[in-house]
Amino acid sequence: RPRVLSGIQPTAGSFHLGNYLGAVRQWVALQDTHDAFYMVVDLHAITVPQDPAELRANTRLAAAQLLAAGLDPDRCTLFVQSHVPEHAQLGWVMNCLTGFGEASRMTQFKDKSAKQGADRTTVGLFTYPVLQVADILLYQANAVPVGEDQRQHVELTRDLAVRFNTRFGTADDPTFIVPEPYIVKETAKIYDLQDPAVKMSKSASSPKGLVNLLDEPKASAKKFKSAVTDTDTVIRFDPEVKPGVSNLLTIYATLTQTSVPELEERYAGKGYGALKTDLAEVFVEWVTPFRDRTQEYLGDPETLDSILAKGAEKARAVAAETLATVYDRIGFVPAK
Numbered sequence: 089r090p091r092v093l094s095g096i097q098p099t100a101g102s103f104h105l106g107n108y109l110g111a112v113r114q115w116v117a118l119q120d121t122h123d124a125f126y127m128v129v130d131l132h133a134i135t136v137p138q139d140p141a142e143l144r145a146n147t148r149l150a151a152a153q154l155l156a157a158g159l160d161p162d163r164c165t166l167f168v169q170s171h172v173p174e175h176a177q178l179g180w181v182m183n184c185l186t187g188f189g190e191a192s193r194m195t196q197f198k199d200k201s202a203k204q205g206a207d208r209t210t211v212g213l214f215t216y217p218v219l220q221v222a223d224i225l226l227y228q229a230n231a232v233p234v235g236e237d238q239r240q241h242v243e244l245t246r247d248l249a250v251r252f253n254t255r256f257g258t259a260d261d262p263t264f265i266v267p268e269p270y271i272v273k274e275t276a277k278i279y280d281l282q283d284p285a286v287k288m289s290k291s292a293s294s295p296k297g298l299v300n301l302l303d304e305p306k307a308s309a310k311k312f313k314s315a316v317t318d319t320d321t322v323i324r325f326d327p328e329v330k331p332g333v334s335n336l337l338t339i340y341a342t343l344t345q346t347s348v349p350e351l352e353e354r355y356a357g358k359g360y361g362a363l364k365t366d367l368a369e370v371f372v373e374w375v376t377p378f379r380d381r382t383q384e385y386l387g388d389p390e391t392l393d394s395i396l397a398k399g400a401e402k403a404r405a406v407a408a409e410t411l412a413t414v415y416d417r418i419g420f421v422p423a424k
């Protein structure tokens with residue numbers, strides 16, 4: 089079985105609809121076809137200031153949401169990044185292989201650091217993508233299921249894998265598998281409901297554009313009903329001309345496992361109001377059991393923690409083997 093690895097930050101508490109449609113939904117599906125490793129990336133979360141109690145609660149909350157979304161600990165390995173110390177260890181090695189200029193070109197870093205200002209930007213945020221490289225390479229992942237905004241980090245991973253393999257291995261015995269991004273075109277970028285020119289994200293300029301899965305469903309329904317569309321009236325998938333409507337169609341089609349052309353046909357001659365009201369209903373129906381299941385997992389922290397402990401054990405077995413090979417190949421003396 090080919091292997092996949094991916095991660096999600098616990099920072100914001102609730103996942104948003106972009107996280108789910110762009111990534112987590114694929115993670116669930118890939119459990120059946122791949123050897124799947126998924127983690128809550130708490131090491132990445134501390135690259136921006138955090139409240140310790142909140143981070144702890146949000147890490148468990150993230151795990152609970154992943155289980156509620158359909159990850160099955162019997163069919164995948166679900167763990168917390170800091171439980172596997174090899175991430176930080178390989179991260180350091182990779183830092184020493186990454187060019188300063190190369191890291192400086194990461195667009196997510198440029199965006200985030202520009203928002204925060206140089207004095208409030210940590211070195212951790214700067215090397216964040218390199219830690220992500222280590223995350224992926226430790227597991228010898230063949231594919232990395234993510235949204236479009238993570239493509240550049242997977243490209244960096246490929247570059248560094250090749251670099252390490254060339255410098256420290258032999259062609260017939262490479263150290264790392266060079267991974268491919270696994271990005272589903274239709275849902276690679278879910279857009280803000282108020283500003284369909286930008287991706288949905290926690291840092292949305294208006295809270296009305298961001299659909300958090302754990303918010304009161306009625307509040308989210310309202311956001312769908314007041315989503316920005318255009319002054320035309322035809323319901324047609326055309327991301328260039330009709331970004332708002334197209335985004336709604338993508339969300340609708342994915343949540344109901346319908347095709348976009350089918351929806352276009354169903355809504356022929358109907359107005360945007362009908363589409364929005366129906367989508368609001370579709371979302372509430374989908375999210376209500378998701379919220380309930382999340383609460384159930386949270387209500388039993390012992391079970392949750394033991395799922396994560398088992399996951400960490402399985403993950404460590406794989407990660408330790410890769411790190412041992414790396415340490416040997418770069419010339420470290422083995423600890424006796």
Ligand code: TYM
Nearest residue numbers: 094095096097106107110111220234235276277278287288
């Ligand atoms: P994070 O926590 O920001 O986001 C988690 C996943 O959600 C996707 N995503 C979206 N997809 C479509 N439309 C959107 N509007 C949208 N917003 C977010 C992201 O692309 C991501 O797949 N650096 C990563 C976490 C990470 C990781 C890794 C991922 C750490 N190590 C190793 C893969 C492999 C991040 O911050 O994701």
